[in-house]
Amino acid sequence: MRIRNLRPAAVLALAASALFLVACGGKQEARPAAPPADAKRVDESKAGTVTGRVLLQGTPPANAAIKMGADPVCVSSNKGPATFETFVVNNGGLENVFVYVKDGLVNYYFDTPTEPVRLEQSGCRYHPHVFGIRVGQPLEIINSDDTLHNVHAVANVNQEFNFGQQMKGMRQTKTFTAREVMVPIKCDVHGWMSSYAGVLDHPFFAVTANGGAFELKNLPAGTYTIEAWHEKLGTQTQSVTLGEKEAKTITFTFQAAIGS
């Protein structure tokens, strides 16, 4: 076959490759937007606080048991039966709920923290199970297990990533480039391992602990939409108007029956 005869085929192959790369090239990398020219910092001397609890009404569903038999290291690193962390309830309060300011912050500028958030794989579980992180803040992912894990962030807005950590002590740092609530992180080797990252462009978020309690502090005066997110029960929102130096308390109540 003469080279001249190959040209149309080569052009077609190149075009197909280009189309394929465009189709599979993933999302455009979103970068944090530059602050507006009139952006201001929060005056902490005038800021207020929103505190509250997330309650679970009804009998909390039992967390399903985890079968770790697929990896002997996971079995040996967990004493007794392991269960999922879907419903952690203390004194009627629901933990592992991500509470954050969804809407209402206008023209504020916040420095990006340089201190990394740590996500540890230990006992074939992620610690923490739910966490918040800022856009551009380093996320340090550590393998503390004597087995291998892959770390797979199933992002929709941010760039999806998947990498392996085959040895104990391995650590890798990633950053998210856009606001996204929530980014599920999972291990495909150990299908039960999951964690959720709430990625925000401001510092007003918390994960409920100690009986479902949370605190959003240093919040400037304004009217805000506060959202509570739970991995199984979904979301609830409330509107809160906060004056200068004011402290307000709110309560979210989820129904246990929805999650059962």
Place this chain on the structure above:
Amino acid sequence: MLWLHRYAKLVAASTVLLIAAGGMVTSTGSGLSVPDWPNSYGYFMFSFPLDKMVGGIRYEHSHRLIASTVGFLTIILAAWTWRVEPRRWVRWLGVAALGAVILQGLLGGLTVLFFLPAPISIGHAGLAQLFFCITLSLALFTSPGWRATVDPVDDPTLRRIALTTTAMIYCQIVLGAAMRHLGAGPAIPDFPLAFGHVVPPQWSVPIALHFAHRLGALLVTTAIVATAGHVWYHYGRRRELTRPATLLVLFVFVQIALGAFVVWSGLQPIVNTAHVVNGALVLGTSIVLTLRSFRIRFERVAEATPRRTVMPHAPAEVA
């Protein structure tokens, strides 16, 4: 030539095993448990330590090892066919098998590197079935029975319905692959009804895909029963046709039962994979029946095709 036929059967059987391994990867959600490709966690594929094959890696890495083995077997099959086969079109079919297995490997790698995009994953599943059909066809074309046929059936109706049935089965398999890779498997949780109704009372893309697969099963079953009925009625004494026709009916009813159990078991991975593998057997059997119904056409093609000089050590063949 007999050994080439036996070897082609071995490759076809290995392909069934490979489809089963791939089915387990998807059914267990292990597709991304090995995040790199062609290496596995930085190791050369064949030097990956066995003690690290835990959890989802067992399925994904086993699939890669079996795929590599099938790829190697296919290289030998293509070379062997090229060397000893006197029919040019069969030689080129061997080359097509090699091209298909290379493309299949690339699709498998790309789907890992791009986090299982549905079009590539569905393409990977669809090409697997085509590759199986090619290896099966090679086994058929090199078989003594195919070459010894002296009075092939010449029935345009049979050719038409057999070909249509095969095409329908393939479309149904691709639809099933789309269902699996788009997460539409659990979209309708009951069977044989859909949300307690004959027709789903609510609709979404996953529900539509799932329901289309069920309707497809009805159509394919009807086509298979019609084809088999035609064979039994008109060619009851032609075993080369009645055997695949009977097998086809058997496989399709097993397939329906497996499909029901997939729903009832909540997508249990082994049941799900058995459904995928049996689907390949339905397609493979239909291909054999279709090719045998076209046997007379092949003979004409063979007569019209100039023969290559046969190597001195290869036995002379009659197409």
